[in-house]
C-alpha cells in the first residue's frame with residue numbers, strides 16, 4: 001500500500017488545505033494539533049474561535065497557528081450566498097434560506113471547497129453520514145462522466161508474509177441499492193481508488209450464488225454488472241457473481257468455479273447493496289483485525305470524506321491525510 005509516509009511525501013511537495021467542520025470536537029482538535037506540528041497539511045477549523053480555543057484548552061491540545069473561520073462573521077458571506085443560490089437555482093433557494101444553510105458548519109465548509117478556498121473537507125465526527133455527504137452531493141456534485149457518488153473502504157492488516165494485506169470494498173456507505181449500471185460505476189471507481197493504495201485489482205462481484213448456483217433478481221444484477229464491467233475493462237481480472245468463499249479461497253474456487261479468472265484471490269469486493277457492504281467491512285474490521293479507512297467518497301468533483309461518529313483522533317488524522325492526498329490525484 002502507498003503508506004502514509006508516501007502520501008505525506010507527496011503532500012510535502014504539494015501541500016494542501018483541509019476543512020474540518022467540527023472545530024470544537026476533541027478528536028478533531030487532537031488531529032489538528034498533530035497536523036499543525038507538521039508542514040504538509042493546513043487544517044481550517046470551522047466554528048466560533050472563542051469556543052474552539054476554549055475546547056482546545058480544556059482538552060490540552062495546542063492549536064496555536066491554526067486557521068479558524070466562523071460562518072457567523074465570515075466577511076465573504078454575501079458572495080457565498082450568491083453562489084449558493086446560483087448552485088441551487090433549480091430548487092428556488094432564496095438568499096435568506098441560503099444564509100440559514102451557510103450558518104451550518106457542514107454547508108459552510110463545503111462551500112469553502114466549492115469556492116476554491118480549500119482543497120478538501122473532512123467531517124462526520126459528530127455529523128451523520130447523510131449530513132456530511134448531502135452538502136457535497138448538492139454543491140460539489142458528481143464529476144464529469146459519473147452519474148453517482150458512491151464510496152469504498154480500504155482495509156489494511158499486516159500480512160503473514162511481511163508487508164501489508166490491502167483490500168478494497170465498495171459500496172459500503174452511500175448508495176443503498178445500486179442498479180446494474182450503478183454497480184459498474186461503483187466497481188470502476190473502487191478499482192481506481194484501490195490502485196491509489198497500491199492494489200492491483202482482482203474484482204469479485206459478491207452474491208449468495210456462484211456462477212448460477214442460485215437464482216434471483218439480485219443474482220442476475222450482480223452477474224450482469226460483472227459482465228458489463230469486464231467488457232469495459234478487459235485487462236482486469238473480474239469475477240461474478242461469486243460467493244465470498246469462492247472469491248477468496250483458491251480451493252473453493254477450484255470446486256465451485258474452476259474457470260474463474262479470480263481463482264480465489266480477489267482483493268476488490270463489490271457488494272450487492274449497502275446492507276451487505278456495511279456489515280461486510282465491519283466483520284473484516286472487528287473480527288479480521290483489519291484497519292478500515294473510509295468511507296472514501298468516489299465520483300465527486302473534489303475530495304470530501306466522512307468519518308464514523310465512533311472515530312478516534314488517530315482515524316481523524318489518517319483520514320485527513322488520505323482526503324488531502326486524493327486532492328493530489
Ligand SMILES: CC(C)(COP(=O)(O)OP(=O)(O)OC[C@H]1O[C@@H](n2cnc3c(N)ncnc32)[C@H](O)[C@@H]1OP(=O)(O)O)[C@@H](O)C(=O)NCCC(=O)NCCS
Pocket residue numbers: 129130131133134137138142147148149150172173174175176278295
Ligand atoms: C447519500 C444519502 C445521504 C443521500 O440522501 P438524501 O440527502 O436524503 O438524498 P436526496 O434524495 O434528498 O438527494 C439530495 C441530493 O443529492 C443527490 N443525490 C442523492 N444520492 C446521490 C448519489 N449517490 N450520487 C449523486 N447524487 C446523489 C440528489 O440527486 C439530490 O440532488 P438535488 O438536491 O440537487 O436534487 C443517502 O443515499 C443515504 O442516506 N445513504 C446511506 C448513508 C448511510 O447511512 N451510510 C451508512 C454509514 S457509512
